[in-house]
Amino acid sequence: MELDYRAIGKRIKIERIKADLTQEKLAEMSGVSPAHMSNIETGTTRVSLTTMVAIANALGVTLDDLICDNLIHARVQFEQDIADTLSDCDTYEIRMIADMAQALKDTLRKDAHLRSQL
Incomplete structure (x- = not known):
């Protein structure tokens, strides 16, 4: 099964905007570079589980919230x-x-x- 990284990135961006965070601030909170965060949000890069957990924690959401487009039971x-x-x-x-x-x-x-x- 191939993950839809664009869908994941879109959900991260939506949650970031809802949290009133800039891409740069979320990147800092998640321990990644702003360029990497941009690539994550556009789905042009694969994101590691460790980074996904860091992003979810920074946004105050669950991993399910970010990857639900890839889950059967969501x-x-x-x-x-x-x-x-x-x-x-x-x-x-x-x-x-x-x-x-x-x-x-x-x-x-x-x-x-x-x-x-x-």
């Missing part, structure tokens, strides 16, 4: 992503998103037999 992280997405929505936006989510779910279940054909 329901909790994706549920949190949905909650984060909805957190700043007004009532109208939430209602529309709920309607779209229900329609998408209905379609996915109706066409579930197509999964086995992929």
